[in-house]
Amino acid sequence: MSIRIGNGYDIHRLVEGRPLILGGLKIAHTVGLLGHSDADVLTHAIMDAMLGALSLGDIGHYFPPSDPQWAGANSLLLLASVNQLIQERGWQIENIDSVIVAERPKLKPHLPQMREKIAKTLKISPEQVSIKATTNEQLGPVGREEGIAAYAVALLVS
Numbered sequence: 001m002s003i004r005i006g007n008g009y010d011i012h013r014l015v016e017g018r019p020l021i022l023g024g025l026k027i028a029h030t031v032g033l034l035g036h037s038d039a040d041v042l043t044h045a046i047m048d049a050m051l052g053a054l055s056l057g058d059i060g061h062y063f064p065p066s067d068p069q070w071a072g073a074n075s076l077l078l079l080a081s082v083n084q085l086i087q088e089r090g091w092q093i094e095n096i097d098s099v100i101v102a103e104r105p106k107l108k109p110h111l112p113q114m115r116e117k118i119a120k121t122l123k124i125s126p127e128q129v130s131i132k133a134t135t136n137e138q139l140g141p142v143g144r145e146e147g148i149a150a151y152a153v154a155l156l157v158s
Ligand SMILES: Nc1ccn([C@@H]2O[C@H](COP(=O)(O)O)[C@@H](O)[C@H]2O)c(=O)n1
Pocket: 101, 102, 103, 104, 105, 106, 107, 108, 109, 133, 134, 135, 136, 137
């Protein structure tokens, strides 16, 4: 058995007139994340962690922000295709750990549903997907609610 580990990070700006989508879940809030795709920072960080584990580059390589094809893209569909990419190479996810950094809204009540959505997309159990939330203690751009960030680690086995 071989194992590989990867990490991912993403941040998107919060603006009015956009939905807030995190882990594939639409969350009621006054502002949402700006991006070429649905700007789902958590899912983006997870994809980069999976790609990083196999030194396969980053999501921008597979889904260029300059490509109109990805305008408004559902990041869960991109996640499914990254999963296919690693499976084609003989790898599967052992577990994912992640954290969303957001001052607001309160994300704890939404975390179980996010775990289910990510796990279903990756065809693994929700127990293999950890999603946490923390504030940035009002420090920096995230602390000023200018954006939301996410970090993820993925362990792959073959
Ligand atoms: N957007 C968020 C941020 C945090 N939480 C939960 O609150 C706990 C305390 O957060 P601190 O940043 O003050 O340490 C954290 O452990 C999360 O459970 C949240 O639900 N939504």
